[in-house]
Structures are given as structure tokens and as C-alpha cells.
Amino acid sequence: MKIPAVLSTIGDFCKRNQQQLIAGVITLSVSLGMLAMRENGAFKQVELWSYDMMMRSQLHEPPDQRIVIIEISENDIQNYRWPFSDRLFAKMINQLSRAKPAVIGVDKYLDLPVLEGRDELVKAVKDAGNVVNAKFIAIVEGRKGIEPAADLAKISIHGYVNLITDKGAIARRTAIVADTGSFAFEIANLYLQRIHNQQIEFNPSAIQFKAGKQIIPRLTEDYGAYHEEDASGYQIMIRYRSTPRGFKHIRATDIINGNFDPALIRDRIAIIGVTAESLKDSYPTPVNSDDEVMYGVEIHANIVSQLVSATLEDRPFIQVWSKESEKLWIVGCVVVGGAIAIFIANVFKNLGLLAILSGGITYGCTYAFAQALWLPIFPSLLGLVTANVLVMAYQLAVQQAERKLLMGLFSRHVSKELVDIIWNNRQQFMEDGRITGQEVYVTVLFTDMRNFSTAAEAQAPGETLNWLNNYLGTIADEVLAHGGMVDKYIGDAVMAVFGVPIPHSNETERTRDAQSAVAASLAIAQKLKEMNDVWVSQGLPPVTTGIGINSGIVIAGSLGSSDRLEYSVLGDTVNIAARLESFNKEVDGGPHHILISEETHNRLENNFATEFVCRYALKGKTQETSIYRVLDIQKSINQLSPASSAEA
Structure with a gap:
């Protein structure tokens, strides 16, 4: 193997195991520090005590x-x-x-x-x-x-x-x-x-x-x-x-x-x-x-x-190990302390094992002393605990940085429950401080207000902003309540995704995502109807919102520079959902203005009242798409309550 290839392999290994290597360096530093301090008599009095x-x-x-x-x-x-x-x-x-x-x-x-x-x-x-x-x-x-x-x-x-x-x-x-x-x-x-x-x-x-x-x-x-x-x-x-x-x-x-x-x-x-x-x-x-x-x-x-x-x-005299053996003992305790911090991520389990090991070392040294062997109990305990605490502190600092990154990417877009799930499964998709791109099956939901300009003209600029935030907040709340992720806001439009960032690999989960998206769109329609009643009473014009939903494969990952990362999904599935939302302007989307693709329709399992609209080549597409309008929710859909969706 040529030198560049060897260096590349070493570099890849270091990159993949960066945290473990840094934890190893911390452990090595603690070992050297313990040995140097003992060599200079720093522990003499406490050891004699x-x-x-x-x-x-x-x-x-x-x-x-x-x-x-x-x-x-x-x-x-x-x-x-x-x-x-x-x-x-x-x-x-x-x-x-x-x-x-x-x-x-x-x-x-x-x-x-x-x-x-x-x-x-x-x-x-x-x-x-x-x-x-x-x-x-x-x-x-x-x-x-x-x-x-x-x-x-x-x-x-x-x-x-x-x-x-x-x-x-x-x-x-x-x-x-x-x-x-x-x-x-x-x-x-x-x-x-x-x-x-x-x-x-x-x-x-x-x-x-x-x-x-x-x-x-x-x-x-x-x-x-x-x-x-x-x-x-x-x-x-x-x-x-x-x-x-x-x-x-x-x-x-x-x-x-x-x-x-x-x-x-x-x-x-x-x-x-x-x-x-x-x-x-x-x-x-x-x-x-x-x-x-x-x-x-x-x-x-x-x-x-x-x-x-x-x-x-033959009553024994008090003896000690050779200096080399004492050093190996101390280093061994330090390595054990660092190792359990590296390999046991749970803080409470780590502290529990640390306490057990500390007690074991104390008992072992006391037992050895009963046999007239004086072992370095204090440096070994200090090294064990110091290495463990420092490695654990480093890992917690890394976790805090990763959590800050993840929260920055997701906290505004998903429910708190899903944020916790993301954090617990972070190793599945985090690499080098970015979300690695991966193919996932999702259901994408697009909403767009039809008469924003008319409504905005009837209000002062400050009132318009509050009104729009109220409108967008209502949509986001229903998406989050049904287990979806708010991908982005595009003016008065909202893009939401069900099935990310934790990929759903089995068909049951994918079907539930599609049904949750449709349930969320109906809930949005109902909430907007109630809001329209309030706005009309305030002298404002009612608004109409079109919704398009599609299911399929997308590429999910983080986009942007290291300073401004954003998690999103890309692909033809997203484009079709956007086109379906827009197609509401050309056909009757039903009482709630919700159009869905055949892929999504096939996953509803008769839980929703739907109606076939047509087969149509959407804008930018050469192949025709079978389009359905959602009329209402069936009685059995109570299985898809917000609580059950979030749980899924």
C-alpha cells in the first residue's frame, strides 16, 4: 500500500473515531499527570493518612x-x-x-x-x-x-x-x-x-x-x-x-x-x-x-x-510493589476510569459503575494491606475518578454542541417528543456536525393561502404580521400535533414532512405517516374555518388555503454552510406535492381544498372519504398523476388522534 493511501486510511480512521481518540488523549494525559504528581511527592501526606x-x-x-x-x-x-x-x-x-x-x-x-x-x-x-x-x-x-x-x-x-x-x-x-x-x-x-x-x-x-x-x-x-x-x-x-x-x-x-x-x-x-x-x-x-x-x-x-x-x-513485614508495578497499577486504574466513560454513555450507569469500581479498589487495597502489602490507593482512586469525570465532561460538552446543533435544526420544526427521539437516535444520522443525506420514504404536505394580498390590504402593516403569524402558527401546531415536521415557511406557504428525521423503514409506519398528514390537513382546514369566522366578524375577508399531499422517496439531510445549516428534503416527491397544492386553483379540491396523489391515497386504508378527480400531467411533468380530493374523515380515523400520531 502506498504512503498516501496509508495516510488516507489513518485520516479516515481518526475522523470516524475522533471522540474516542480525544477521550484516549485525555486518559493518557491524566495517567501522565498522576505519575508525575506522585513522582514529585504531591500525594505523600494524603497517602500516609x-x-x-x-x-x-x-x-x-x-x-x-x-x-x-x-x-x-x-x-x-x-x-x-x-x-x-x-x-x-x-x-x-x-x-x-x-x-x-x-x-x-x-x-x-x-x-x-x-x-x-x-x-x-x-x-x-x-x-x-x-x-x-x-x-x-x-x-x-x-x-x-x-x-x-x-x-x-x-x-x-x-x-x-x-x-x-x-x-x-x-x-x-x-x-x-x-x-x-x-x-x-x-x-x-x-x-x-x-x-x-x-x-x-x-x-x-x-x-x-x-x-x-x-x-x-x-x-x-x-x-x-x-x-x-x-x-x-x-x-x-x-x-x-x-x-x-x-x-x-x-x-x-x-x-x-x-x-x-x-x-x-x-x-x-x-x-x-x-x-x-x-x-x-x-x-x-x-x-x-x-x-x-x-x-x-x-x-x-x-x-x-x-x-x-x-x-x-512468618508474620509478614509491610512491603510495597516495585515502582514500575505501582505505575502500571495507577495507569491501569486511570485507563479503566476513562474507558467506562467512553463506552457507557448513560451518566447514571457510568456513575454507578464508577462507585462500584471505587469501592472495589478501596476493598482490594485494604485487603492487600491486611496481607502486609501497601498499595497506592489514593492515586489509583484519584486517577480513576479524574479520568472518568474529564472524559465524561468532554463527552457531555460534545453532546451539548451536537444537541445545540440538532435543536437549532429541529426544535422549531418538530414536536418536543420528536426532538427527544431525534437526540436519542442522533448517532444514526449525525456525522461531522451535519445531518448526512439519506434516502427516506416520507409524506410531504404543502399549504398556500389563496387571497393573502386582499386580506393584507384590509389591515395595517403591524396587524398583517400578527395576523399572518397567527395563521402560520395554527398550521404549524396541527402539523406538530400529528407527528410531522415543519420543513420551512415560504411567505404565506408552509411545507411539512411526515416520516423524518428518524426514517420509517416499515410499511406500517409509512402508512401511518400518510394518514397523519391527511388528518393534519383536515384539522388545519377545520381550524382555518373557525378562524375565518372570527376574521369575518372583525371585518376582514375570509381566506382560502389550498393543500397538496404526496408520498414517496426523498433525499433528507442538512443544507447550507456550517454557520447556517437547515434540515430539509429534496426530490420529485416534494415537487409533486407542491404542484398538487397549486393545482387547487384549476380544479375543485373539495370542501377543504385538499388534493392528494395516488401514492398517498393508496395508504389511507379507507379511513378517509376521498374522490377521484382526474389523471393529469402536472406542471413540469410528462407523466400523468392520478389525483384525489379529500372530502372528510371517516369514523375509524379516531385511531389517528394527535396523541397516537405523535406516539408513532
Whole structure:
């Protein structure tokens, strides 16, 4: 195939599918826009907000009985004052050690001696042999860290208690390992070693940690909704197990006094930490509600539970798809949104399906999150809805333009009911903003006033215009009432057509059109008789109107320039109808001055009283036409009431 032919084929295809192609361009633009906005972090906060919502919806797991929090509450502070002395901490460690816990974690800096009892504290830590103490590493430049005390460094393990927070100080992620292990990491590893003879393994070649069968997913700077974050250290998303106070809590006072059941501690992880509001060691988290906060010791407990459960029970870490897969997912949602707008024209059906799909995506993303897979729910929903709304808005704009065109062509010429039918069937005959020409079978009706000049002479110019509008309006009303279309006004003459613009292809409809045209002409004659009575009473001369009707094939379509289009019908059928109307001047058209052709007469089915006039070669014709006059309407014609005609 030659290049010009290929280009022509492409051009024809684009022309035929212009709306779909533009809708496709809109959908593509929305896809690119969604990807670009997400790539630049535009959706970060709202995605993190939706992450928090999904996290709160998944808190259905039972409490982790392996962890017990020894809380230093406001009451404990009032009992012993703050800071607790080294002797008090030594006593707590000794009491806990007698209950034989797997690990004792102390979420309190013990770098400096506090009051009396330092030697007792060192001895208690050494005797326990399973203590993990807290330290602080300097992340922000210029800020000093808190290193382990020399007397405790050799006899205990230390892990940093730094917590990473997002905007709003929300703790969603943590670095389990930096230069050393975190507080939670060291506690979890020591517990796994002592109780289960396992540990979290490190693969130096791949720089990966493995908990049981799982590779622990490491956050990158653009992990999920994050954008250009500081991803230093081995960061993971915290998969919270519960809301605040979701772990077993025992008061520090009860531990110091030995007022507790040792079975609650044996072979478990006991973490000492503050829950006193005055000490300000609390954070908002995804699982908090309203102004509720979670204390640092509880956050560390959640991280410990996450690492231990992943190793022993294969509890999954929160993961995300690759960036390429996330992009495909978002684009797919956008394409679906645009596609349903393209292929479902009905607005209500479209919105219904859009609502179902939105609910499906929401459910799917929430279900995936329950399996620890974090999908981009907000960009996918926004893309789905945006593409759908924009494509639908474009199509509505096109429809408005087409409707304006159609209404401009037809609203003055057909009934409102027929206008609606035209609009609903617009695709049958609209192309390139014009009505495509087509052969249709119609019945054409012509009317013409016989003594317009005489009547006009008896009136002032302004009165003549009102009088003529009244006359023409009466004719138009009856045409429309009987389901016809007023094609045009030619001075005091009217051309009407029955059977357009929606073509009637079967014989029943064509017969009904012919009968409707004759019924309309009789109604016009009756109305004009009544109007003549009024005009005569006003001193005006009566008028006579001739009517000609013919049925047959015409060419129907829009005529004129793009700025001034007019819908009309052309052909010999129209010419004969006009000649029949004019022939009223030469023969007796009967009491109503209505002449019809043989083609129309054959479709009346004896519903009208008619009379043969003659066979005559009408002006401009070589072949003779059989002509009939319409005398009256038969009783059975009540089937052709205006309502039934319009319905047909």
C-alpha cells in the first residue's frame, strides 16, 4: 500500500473515531499527570493518612504474650520521685531476674550515676546477664549522642532508642540497625537466641537482614508514598500489633515490692519504660485515635513483637510493589476510569459503575494491606475518578454542541417528543456536525393561502404580521400535533414532512405517516374555518388555503454552510406535492381544498372519504398523476388522534 493511501486510511480512521481518540488523549494525559504528581511527592501526606487509616483497620491480632511492659507511671514517680535512683533500678532488675525472664530491656539512659546504689546496679545487671540497656546515637548534626556507661558497657548489651518520625511527629517507621542494632533489634535477637536458638541473620554481600524465612524489606528514599526521604540505616515500616496499652503492663512499684506473679515474667521479654505523661516520652502513631499517644516503650515493644513474630511465625513485614508495578497499577486504574466513560454513555450507569469500581479498589487495597502489602490507593482512586469525570465532561460538552446543533435544526420544526427521539437516535444520522443525506420514504404536505394580498390590504402593516403569524402558527401546531415536521415557511406557504428525521423503514409506519398528514390537513382546514369566522366578524375577508399531499422517496439531510445549516428534503416527491397544492386553483379540491396523489391515497386504508378527480400531467411533468380530493374523515380515523400520531 502506498504512503498516501496509508495516510488516507489513518485520516479516515481518526475522523470516524475522533471522540474516542480525544477521550484516549485525555486518559493518557491524566495517567501522565498522576505519575508525575506522585513522582514529585504531591500525594505523600494524603497517602500516609490513608496508610494510617488502613493500619487502624487491621488491629485484629491477639496481644503478644511474650512481652511485658514494666511501666513507670505518674503514681510510681510520686511514690519514689524522679529520677529513680540506681538502687531502685537495681532492685527492679533483681526482682525481675528472680522470675527468670528471657530478656530485660531498660528504656532509660543509665550512663550517669543517680543518687546512691551504683555498685548495686552494676552487680544486678551483671548477675542478670540478659539486660539490654538504652543508648542514643547522634543523627542530627551538632547533637551529641548518649553512649553506654563504662561500668555497664562490658556486662550488658546496648541498643539505640532513636525513633524516626514523619511530619506531625508520627512514628510510622524505624531503623532497626544503623552503626549498631536498635534497642528493639537487640532485645528481639537476644530473646530468639536464648529461647529459640535462632537469630536475625545478616547477609553482608546483599546487605540484607533475614528474619526466619523472610528477607526484611528495607525502605528506600521513595518507598511507597515516601518521596526523597532520609533512608539511612536499615529502615522498616512498623507493623503495629495493637493500640496503646495493647501489651501486658505491670507497675514498677509492684515489681520493686515483689507484688507480682513471676509466671507473668518467666521466659518473656520484660521492658522497663516510662508511661508518665510528665516525662514526655510519647508519640502519635498510625494506630492512635484523636489526641491519644503511645509511649516510647510501647513503640519499642511493637517493633520487638514484629521482629520476633516474623522470625518465629512468618508474620509478614509491610512491603510495597516495585515502582514500575505501582505505575502500571495507577495507569491501569486511570485507563479503566476513562474507558467506562467512553463506552457507557448513560451518566447514571457510568456513575454507578464508577462507585462500584471505587469501592472495589478501596476493598482490594485494604485487603492487600491486611496481607502486609501497601498499595497506592489514593492515586489509583484519584486517577480513576479524574479520568472518568474529564472524559465524561468532554463527552457531555460534545453532546451539548451536537444537541445545540440538532435543536437549532429541529426544535422549531418538530414536536418536543420528536426532538427527544431525534437526540436519542442522533448517532444514526449525525456525522461531522451535519445531518448526512439519506434516502427516506416520507409524506410531504404543502399549504398556500389563496387571497393573502386582499386580506393584507384590509389591515395595517403591524396587524398583517400578527395576523399572518397567527395563521402560520395554527398550521404549524396541527402539523406538530400529528407527528410531522415543519420543513420551512415560504411567505404565506408552509411545507411539512411526515416520516423524518428518524426514517420509517416499515410499511406500517409509512402508512401511518400518510394518514397523519391527511388528518393534519383536515384539522388545519377545520381550524382555518373557525378562524375565518372570527376574521369575518372583525371585518376582514375570509381566506382560502389550498393543500397538496404526496408520498414517496426523498433525499433528507442538512443544507447550507456550517454557520447556517437547515434540515430539509429534496426530490420529485416534494415537487409533486407542491404542484398538487397549486393545482387547487384549476380544479375543485373539495370542501377543504385538499388534493392528494395516488401514492398517498393508496395508504389511507379507507379511513378517509376521498374522490377521484382526474389523471393529469402536472406542471413540469410528462407523466400523468392520478389525483384525489379529500372530502372528510371517516369514523375509524379516531385511531389517528394527535396523541397516537405523535406516539408513532
